Amino acid sequence: MVDRDTSRAAPAQGGSPVPSERTGAVRGGRLPAAQLGARGGAGWLLGACMHLVGLFPLLRWVVLGLTDGLTANPPLFLTWSSGDWALILLLIVLAVTPIRRLTGWNALLRHRRKLGLYAFFYTVLHVIAWAVWDRDGVPAAMWMDLWQRTFIGIGALAVLCLIPLALTSTHGWMRRLGRWWMRLHWLIYPSAVLSIWHFFWMRAGKNDYLEPRLSAWILAALLGIRLLWWLRKAGQRRRVDGPH
Numbered sequence: 001m002v003d004r005d006t007s008r009a010a011p012a013q014g015g016s017p018v019p020s021e022r023t024g025a026v027r028g029g030r031l032p033a034a035q036l037g038a039r040g041g042a043g044w045l046l047g048a049c050m051h052l053v054g055l056f057p058l059l060r061w062v063v064l065g066l067t068d069g070l071t072a073n074p075p076l077f078l079t080w081s082s083g084d085w086a087l088i089l090l091l092i093v094l095a096v097t098p099i100r101r102l103t104g105w106n107a108l109l110r111h112r113r114k115l116g117l118y119a120f121f122y123t124v125l126h127v128i129a130w131a132v133w134d135r136d137g138v139p140a141a142m143w144m145d146l147w148q149r150t151f152i153g154i155g156a157l158a159v160l161c162l163i164p165l166a167l168t169s170t171h172g173w174m175r176r177l178g179r180w181w182m183r184l185h186w187l188i189y190p191s192a193v194l195s196i197w198h199f200f201w202m203r204a205g206k207n208d209y210l211e212p213r214l215s216a217w218i219l220a221a222l223l224g225i226r227l228l229w230w231l232r233k234a235g236q237r238r239r240v241d242g243p244h
Ligand code: HEM
Pocket: 079, 080, 081, 082, 083, 084, 086, 087, 090, 123, 126, 127, 130, 134, 152, 155, 156, 157, 158, 159, 195, 198, 199, 202
């Protein structure tokens, strides 16, 4: 799962049939080496930290489970908690490019895919929790719920946007799809918007909007900064091209 920043990559020269792992040359264009997961000296340490971030919710549930901390209603707690962490990790994925551009910490880019897969992992757990605990694992009841409760339908749309991103997250798919891979991965934006909409709608019944509002502000800031950069780049390009 990526965002558009990497689309500045130059087109491939000569259409090499066997793409290079180092340069990331692909049939339809070129992906930066960082995007393909090239490793540097102390990259493993950052990689380990990213795994720690991704595994933290799971470890937390284990600790809470062992210490009787899963509240009086563990199924509901785990359904909520998996949804919360799926969204938090999705927002962290979207924060990678702005942080990288503001700090120059390019190594971060290599680990974005990992975080994206963790976000998907918690989304899958969240959906399984709903299917098993909320709908008793009955397909007809799940199908009805998708249509009867609007926030469930919206959540399902968010998941539908995430599935192709997870399926095409391998190096093989990156090379095969070339530039289309980056375009496909723009689906992360509608997915994030739909996830927050799902969150708002779910909380509407409880009239408790604090966390949905907070996540909406974070998403707005992350998308706003990209829009600003995009507008600045478009302005620069117009100045270079000059009047026609
Ligand atoms: C088929 C897709 C989905 C289904 C069936 C689903 C189902 C649910 C259910 C049953 C709840 C609890 C509702 C309640 O207690 O009244 C919930 C809450 C939530 N879901 Fe989903 N969801 C889906 C997709 C997503 C996605 C893609 C995300 C984010 C990436 C997400 C994030 C959340 C969040 C943040 C909450 C609120 C948790 C809280 O209140 O702390 N959901 N969802």
